[in-house]
Amino acid sequence: MKLDQRRILITGAGGGIGRAMVEALNASGARTMGVARRQRSAVAGDPAEPQTWLQGDLTLAPDIDRVARAAIAWGADTVVHAAGVPAFGAFGQQPAEQTASVLQINLWSPMALTQALLPHLHQLPDARVVFVGSALGRIGIPGSAVYGATKAGLHRFAEALRRELAGSPVSVQWLGPRATQTAFNSPESVAFNQATGTASDPPEVVAEALLALLRSGAAERHIGFPERLAVRLNGALGPLIDGGFRKHRDALFATPSEGVTP
Numbered sequence: 001m002k003l004d005q006r007r008i009l010i011t012g013a014g015g016g017i018g019r020a021m022v023e024a025l026n027a028s029g030a031r032t033m034g035v036a037r038r039q040r041s042a043v044a045g046d047p048a049e050p051q052t053w054l055q056g057d058l059t060l061a062p063d064i065d066r067v068a069r070a071a072i073a074w075g076a077d078t079v080v081h082a083a084g085v086p087a088f089g090a091f092g093q094q095p096a097e098q099t100a101s102v103l104q105i106n107l108w109s110p111m112a113l114t115q116a117l118l119p120h121l122h123q124l125p126d127a128r129v130v131f132v133g134s135a136l137g138r139i140g141i142p143g144s145a146v147y148g149a150t151k152a153g154l155h156r157f158a159e160a161l162r163r164e165l166a167g168s169p170v171s172v173q174w175l176g177p178r179a180t181q182t183a184f185n186s187p188e189s190v191a192f193n194q195a196t197g198t199a200s201d202p203p204e205v206v207a208e209a210l211l212a213l214l215r216s217g218a219a220e221r222h223i224g225f226p227e228r229l230a231v232r233l234n235g236a237l238g239p240l241i242d243g244g245f246r247k248h249r250d251a252l253f254a255t256p257s258e259g260v261t262p
């Protein structure tokens, strides 16, 4: 796939990973349209700004419809679903309404936006839908029950949709970053990653992986080792490797100021 001929709609374009993606896509010659919750205009000369901004809160159905209509009128042939929110913490301590809103943005929104765009994408010779997931959607670790569930659900959705649309002009792709150095991660989450020896990448690594994924046409691309191995082991062995996450559990419940308990 030649990126300089693409028109790419990207949600989460103002976030840490989204900005790096926009910058890499702009540099490759692609045209970019970003979605942001608040109204904003492109800053001329900023290489990480999309050429066009759309305003939309992607938890709201009317906003999704409006974003989809504008993207169709603009001629989007690729959508990158990068908007998302974290939910790090012990599940027993998380407010139920937070769970609902995390599910809404991380899982429901990309499904709804994809559905709104599909009739248009089907009319194109080659369209792409890319879901930005997470290693935590492929492997459940303490502290990521809710977030991991949203990304696991998204992965299964992407997998089924990819198979459902096989042979059509619409290809579905999955990008699985591991921890990435953006504002997405709270100080508690960063401390947890340090305590558990979890590596994290600069967002530019994720952006380069997106370009490689788009160019290759591969179904999936996962970032980082040992995360790729852990995902495979988890898929094959499941409960047999539960003991390998003891240090994550210890780190999660070792937050003395909060006195967090299961």
Ligand SMILES: NC(=O)c1ccc[n+]([C@@H]2O[C@H](COP(=O)([O-])OP(=O)(O)OC[C@H]3O[C@@H](n4cnc5c(N)ncnc54)[C@H](OP(=O)(O)O)[C@@H]3O)[C@@H](O)[C@H]2O)c1
Binding pocket: 011, 012, 013, 014, 015, 016, 017, 018, 035, 036, 037, 038, 056, 057, 058, 059, 081, 082, 083, 084, 085, 105, 132, 133, 134, 135, 176, 177, 178, 179, 180, 181, 182, 183, 184, 185
């Ligand atoms: N950072 C990591 O460690 C990491 C690791 C693996 C996967 N990921 C995934 O990578 C993606 C990007 O993460 P990031 O690190 O770039 O996060 P980030 O810096 O916090 O950016 C998140 C983006 O999502 C947008 N967003 C959130 N809620 C929204 C809503 N209701 N409507 C519209 N947009 C909304 C934000 O829009 P505004 O700017 O308008 O607020 C922001 O642009 C997410 O899907 C995340 O799950 C991140």
